[in-house]
Amino acid sequence: MRLHQATTAAQLATQLNATLIGDGKLDITGLNEIHHVEQGDLTFVDFHKYYDVALKSAATVILIDQVRQCPPGKALIVVKEPFKAYNGLVLAERPEQRWSDKVDPSATIGAGTWVATGAIVGPGAVIGTNCRINPNAVIGEGVVLEDNVIVGAGAIIGEEAFYFKKTAEGYTPWRSGGSVLLCSDAEVGANCTIARGVSSVTTIGRGTKLDAQVQIGHDCRIGEHCIIASGWHCWQYDGGRLVRISRAGWYCAKPYHW
Amino acid sequence: MRLHQATTAAQLATQLNATLIGDGKLDITGLNEIHHVEQGDLTFVDFHKYYDVALKSAATVILIDQVRQCPPGKALIVVKEPFKAYNGLVLAERPEQRWSDKVDPSATIGAGTWVATGAIVGPGAVIGTNCRINPNAVIGEGVVLEDNVIVGAGAIIGEEAFYFKKTAEGYTPWRSGGSVLLCSDAEVGANCTIARGVSSVTTIGRGTKLDAQVQIGHDCRIGEHCIIASGWHCWQYDGGRLVRISRAGWYCAKPYHW
Amino acid sequence: MRLHQATTAAQLATQLNATLIGDGKLDITGLNEIHHVEQGDLTFVDFHKYYDVALKSAATVILIDQVRQCPPGKALIVVKEPFKAYNGLVLAERPEQRWSDKVDPSATIGAGTWVATGAIVGPGAVIGTNCRINPNAVIGEGVVLEDNVIVGAGAIIGEEAFYFKKTAEGYTPWRSGGSVLLCSDAEVGANCTIARGVSSVTTIGRGTKLDAQVQIGHDCRIGEHCIIASGWHCWQYDGGRLVRISRAGWYCAKPYHW
Numbered sequence: 089m090r091l092h093q094a095t096t097a098a099q100l101a102t103q104l105n106a107t108l109i110g111d112g113k114l115d116i117t118g119l120n121e122i123h124h125v126e127q128g129d130l131t132f133v134d135f136h137k138y139y140d141v142a143l144k145s146a147a148t149v150i151l152i153d154q155v156r157q158c159p160p161g162k163a164l165i166v167v168k169e170p171f172k173a174y175n176g177l178v179l180a181e182r183p184e185q186r187w188s189d190k191v192d193p194s195a196t197i198g199a200g201t202w203v204a205t206g207a208i209v210g211p212g213a214v215i216g217t218n219c220r221i222n223p224n225a226v227i228g229e230g231v232v233l234e235d236n237v238i239v240g241a242g243a244i245i246g247e248e249a250f251y252f253k254k255t256a257e258g259y260t261p262w263r264s265g266g267s268v269l270l271c272s273d274a275e276v277g278a279n280c281t282i283a284r285g286v287s288s289v290t291t292i293g294r295g296t297k298l299d300a301q302v303q304i305g306h307d308c309r310i311g312e313h314c315i316i317a318s319g320w321h322c323w324q325y326d327g328g329r330l331v332r333i334s335r336a337g338w339y340c341a342k343p344y345h346w
Numbered sequence: 347m348r349l350h351q352a353t354t355a356a357q358l359a360t361q362l363n364a365t366l367i368g369d370g371k372l373d374i375t376g377l378n379e380i381h382h383v384e385q386g387d388l389t390f391v392d393f394h395k396y397y398d399v400a401l402k403s404a405a406t407v408i409l410i411d412q413v414r415q416c417p418p419g420k421a422l423i424v425v426k427e428p429f430k431a432y433n434g435l436v437l438a439e440r441p442e443q444r445w446s447d448k449v450d451p452s453a454t455i456g457a458g459t460w461v462a463t464g465a466i467v468g469p470g471a472v473i474g475t476n477c478r479i480n481p482n483a484v485i486g487e488g489v490v491l492e493d494n495v496i497v498g499a500g501a502i503i504g505e506e507a508f509y510f511k512k513t514a515e516g517y518t519p520w521r522s523g524g525s526v527l528l529c530s531d532a533e534v535g536a537n538c539t540i541a542r543g544v545s546s547v548t549t550i551g552r553g554t555k556l557d558a559q560v561q562i563g564h565d566c567r568i569g570e571h572c573i574i575a576s577g578w579h580c581w582q583y584d585g586g587r588l589v590r591i592s593r594a595g596w597y598c599a600k601p602y603h604w
Numbered sequence: 605m606r607l608h609q610a611t612t613a614a615q616l617a618t619q620l621n622a623t624l625i626g627d628g629k630l631d632i633t634g635l636n637e638i639h640h641v642e643q644g645d646l647t648f649v650d651f652h653k654y655y656d657v658a659l660k661s662a663a664t665v666i667l668i669d670q671v672r673q674c675p676p677g678k679a680l681i682v683v684k685e686p687f688k689a690y691n692g693l694v695l696a697e698r699p700e701q702r703w704s705d706k707v708d709p710s711a712t713i714g715a716g717t718w719v720a721t722g723a724i725v726g727p728g729a730v731i732g733t734n735c736r737i738n739p740n741a742v743i744g745e746g747v748v749l750e751d752n753v754i755v756g757a758g759a760i761i762g763e764e765a766f767y768f769k770k771t772a773e774g775y776t777p778w779r780s781g782g783s784v785l786l787c788s789d790a791e792v793g794a795n796c797t798i799a800r801g802v803s804s805v806t807t808i809g810r811g812t813k814l815d816a817q818v819q820i821g822h823d824c825r826i827g828e829h830c831i832i833a834s835g836w837h838c839w840q841y842d843g844g845r846l847v848r849i850s851r852a853g854w855y856c857a858k859p860y861h862w
Contacts, residue, residue, distance in 0.1 A: 244794035
């Protein structure tokens with residue numbers, strides 16, 4: 089996810105009362121999990137399998153729980169609980185929202201779009217033209233629909249990612265910093281669920297059609313003009329390397345692109 | 347689907363600015379896909395596998411994209427894009443509806459029936475006596491429930507069929523001309539989905555019980571006194587010839603009748 | 605289920621105009637199916653496989669359709685249709701409810717809890733502190749949520765058990781006398797469904813997280829700190845002896861405890 093306002097490695101180290109190793113003047117422009125990092129991103133690492141991965145990644149700044157040599161062009165911020173610090177930054181960037189209107193005043197609804205009775209549109213959502221949001225569907229905060237998109241009755245677009253960190257207290261949810269994008273002419277069937285990305289944008293490609301009761305997990309990227317039959321559950325994890333589709337389905341015009 | 351008002355082959359050919367072959371005085375009383383045609387129906391054909399099937403079918407009038415010899419007692423209407431013409435006729439007969447009331451004033455609700463808070467009933471729906479429509483369930487346009495039917499919370503009855511025509515622009519949805527019928531004493535569990543038929547009536551037989559999260563695809567005909575456990579996804583296609591049930595389920599009092 | 609007011613075997617026999625065998629002074633303090641009976645409970649038996657099971661069970665009073673020798677410390681009430689009598693008693697204890705408010709005035713909502721727009725809370729439900737009930741979720745009658753519980757958008761908690769008695773007229777639903785309990789820090793994903801117990805309490809343990817579109821059948825007891833991926837359907841029947849989970853899932857921190 090992009091930050092609304094960039095900060096520097098030094099500023100963040102001060103804010104977290106943490107030790108800085110490396111170049112404190114580097115700008116942090118986004119927050120990302122290790123599997124999706126780009127230049128300018130802050131990420132975190134606290135697990136033996138990922139220290140080297142993180143240090144060699146595209147991330148510019150790394151929250152880390154041990155002192156390491158800092159690669160050139162990067163900065164390390166040493167904290168006791170890197171995940172907790174990271175998750176706090178995501179929460180600060182995207183605080184929990186509570187709204188009371190069916191269609192939040194901060195949402196944008198395009199011309200010719202029908203938001204049916206009982207449908208709910210959260211803060212900051214952007215819905216294009218000539219869309220149809222059927223009864224009792226829910227469009228979450230900041231979700232984006234392009235034009236001519238149909239969302240079936242009871243479908244839920246943009247709930248938090250199902251993504252947890254195991255801690256001493258139990259499973260702690262990562263605050264999802266990502267969102268959902270339904271491209272033009274996409275159709276989502278009744279009672280489908282599409283989770284927001286952990287830090288990227290879960291995407292349904294142009295012209296793709298989902299039957300009823302399809303589940304699209306966080307950070308999936310479904311290609312264009314796919315046909316996904318009812319009962320498919322699509323997951324993606326580990327940086328796009330592994331995809332599990334949990335049931336045999338009907339057919340797909342093009343192979344999935346994640 | 348039946349037409350509200352019959353037309354003749356000659357009138358339709360004129361309306362479509364198309365060539366007529368055969369008897370122009372024949373009445374068109376319904377629209378149907380090739381797998382469900384009856385006498386009086388108009389159907390279409392544009393695919394090499396189906397020309398002979400269509401010409402030998404019970405259909406009275408056929409939209410077709412090539413000149414063929416017309417069988418006796420039939421009429422052919424030659425158009426460049428038979429599917430587009432056919433779909434336009436279905437859309438004219440069943441135009442898209444948008445409604446703003448929780449229970450549309452044109453719906454009929456029988457005595458003793460409870461439509462719970464948050465439940466939605468579309469235009470022209472007919473609900474019998476002593477039914478229970480639980481919170482946030484959706485009963486679509488023209489759906490019919492007989493008596494003593496229970497629809498679980500969040501269940502969606504009568505969304506469009508998941509049925510598309512592949513065209514140069516992508517997948518074009520067939521407008522569904524069919525409906526859904528829930529016979530007496532049927533029960534539909536929480537968050538189930540039942541799609542309307544493409545041109546026939548998706549039917550749940552008398553006394554049949556669906557657990558939560560069951561999906562019944564368009565044009566399925568589920569028998570009487572069936573028990574369908576959660577997670578079943580029932581599909582029917584290709585004229586009733588092939589049925590796929592995508593998961594092992596619990597049990598079913600009688601075999602499925604499609 | 606516990607009765608709000610105890611009765612005696614003799615009083616019930618009189619009420620049902622039935623023959624009493626054994627000690628009429630015994631108190632009936634609860635109603636339970638044979639698989640969950642405790643001392644003080646009334647149960648019923650009408651099937652050859654279960655007569656001995658019932659007579660040897662912890663049940664104090666047994667509705668039965670044949671004359672049998674009564675074990676010491678028990679009472680038998682002989683009726684023609686034990687299930688019908690039993691189900692009538694459950695219905696009398698938990699009559700069908702119809703409510704018209706989004707949040708029923710008899711529900712209890714803890715401090716800091718958000719009931720989102722479109723969400724529905726039934727009579728007698730008890731929701732703890734700092735919970736989040738997302739848009740269009742449904743919390744059924746008498747369902748209990750402890751603290752810090754999240755219920756995803758469109759999730760349905762506490763619909764009737766999918767449990768039927770085969771009778772000459774078809775499948776007759778057992779009236780569910782049980783409920784649902786979501787323990788502290790539990791999270792339920794979008795469009796999940798959790799059925800109430802037939803006579804016990806369907807329970808989701810502390811800290812357990814359900815992804816979207818998970819179904820938890822009646823009387824399941826899911827342990828603490830479990831992670832259940834989307835598309836799992838968990839059932840329990842036959843007294844906890846057999847558990848079917850109908851699909852391969854992601855992972856589970858501890859084995860399921862039913």
